Amino acid sequence: MEIKIVRKVLDVNEKIAQENREMFSEQGVFVLNVMSSPGSGKTTILEKTVSSIMPEINCAVIVGDICTTNDADRLARTGAPVVQVNTDEFGGDCHLAAHVIENATRNLDLDSVHLLIVENVGNLVCPAEFDIGEDARVVVLSVTEGEDKPLKYPLMFRVCDAALLNKTDLFPHLDYNRESAIDNILQVHPDMPIFEISATKSEGFSPWIDWIKNRLREKLN
Amino acid sequence: MSVKIWAASDDFAPRCLKMHEMGIAMQIVEMSIASIPEEMNNVQVEIINLKVGKLAAVIPGSLRFCFDIVAKDTPLSGAKLHIEEIPVVVKCNECNKESVIKELSFKCEACSSGSTEILSGRELDIESIEIADG
Numbered sequence: 001m002e003i004k005i006v007r008k009v010l011d012v013n014e015k016i017a018q019e020n021r022e023m024f025s026e027q028g029v030f031v032l033n034v035m036s037s038p039g040s041g042k043t044t045i046l047e048k049t050v051s052s053i054m055p056e057i058n059c060a061v062i063v064g065d066i067c068t069t070n071d072a073d074r075l076a077r078t079g080a081p082v083v084q085v086n087t088d089e090f091g092g093d094c095h096l097a098a099h100v101i102e103n104a105t106r107n108l109d110l111d112s113v114h115l116l117i118v119e120n121v122g123n124l125v126c127p128a129e130f131d132i133g134e135d136a137r138v139v140v141l142s143v144t145e146g147e148d149k150p151l152k153y154p155l156m157f158r159v160c161d162a163a164l165l166n167k168t169d170l171f172p173h174l175d176y177n178r179e180s181a182i183d184n185i186l187q188v189h190p191d192m193p194i195f196e197i198s199a200t201k202s203e204g205f206s207p208w209i210d211w212i213k214n215r216l217r218e219k220l221n
Numbered sequence: 222m223s224v225k226i227w228a229a230s231d232d233f234a235p236r237c238l239k240m241h242e243m244g245i246a247m248q249i250v251e252m253s254i255a256s257i258p259e260e261m262n263n264v265q266v267e268i269i270n271l272k273v274g275k276l277a278a279v280i281p282g283s284l285r286f287c288f289d290i291v292a293k294d295t296p297l298s299g300a301k302l303h304i305e306e307i308p309v310v311v312k313c314n315e316c317n318k319e320s321v322i323k324e325l326s327f328k329c330e331a332c333s334s335g336s337t338e339i340l341s342g343r344e345l346d347i348e349s350i351e352i353a354d355g
Contacts, residue, residue: 007346
């Protein structure tokens with residue numbers, strides 16, 4: 001005997017993500033979900049990004065890590081409120097799910113926040129699968145990683161709205177094929193905006209910051 | 222400067238998703254058990270039919286491994302996961318043609334436009350369960 005079910009396995013997550021999305025819209029908050037593999041430079045990028053955007057736009061950050069508050073401590077120096085989610089309590093979760101974001105936002109006063117940045121757990125696989133109710137997704141690829149990462153993790157590069165190619169200051173020291181990396185991103189996601197930056201040297205940030213501000217205005221105006 | 226630490230406990234979030242495939246396996250078990258009519262006793266589920274898109278971040282071997290663990294001591298214990306792999310199909314926004322994506326190039330086969338929409342390939346659906354007769 002066969003019993004029909006016909007449901008998405010991640011139904012529960014998607015339902016909470018939708019509730020988050022409605023809550024963020026009501027509160028007038030634009031939410032950016034930033035994902036990458038570990039060590040690509042997400043935290044440094046976000047330190048510089050938040051510093052450039054504040055005080056013009058009030059920011060808050062939710063940081064996901066399996067352990068430690070190191071990233072949150074660094075981000076808090078920007079002056080933005082920061083909530084650290086340690087996923088080891090969940091058994092070392094490899095991504096932030098919608099219910100985690102829902103609960104983390106209770107620690108923030110969203111009335112005074114217009115840009116909420118979520119620094120997801122460093123991982124190119126699982127976070128791509130979990131909607132958290134964000135408005136835009138961004139993937140960071142650093143030039144110390146393989147040029148073929150977009151082909152190895154196509155879902156991540158497909159579901160994101162923009163890509164950052166970080167650590168470009170290291171080009172002279174690396175045998176890195178920049179064109180190949182960009183071709184691979186565009187193969188999986190043609191027309192995706194790609195911003196080449198060096199977070200440590202604060203280079204190339206203007207187009208990236210403008211992109212965030214434009215997306216934010218599109219939503220909130 | 223203030224950092225708030227928020228770490229939820231398991232009793233706070235009973236549905237919290239552990240390792241990726243483990244969380245998915247837990248959801249499959251929960252949804253399957255919920256679909257068994259209350260009046261049926263001593264049910265033995267033999268097969269669970271799933272649809273998994275080729276773009277879904279799920280490794281069938283890992284999913285089966287996790288499922289066998291979480292299905293233990295439930296009516297699903299020993300059940301087999303039948304996984305139907307769904308190809309990635311995109312529809313071109315320019316010429317409306319559909320293309321099956323094979324080489325991870327998400328361009329339209331007909332006109333090479335990069336403006337395409339994913340029609341299938343992201344599925345992670347539970348279709349049905351099959352129960353042993355008698």
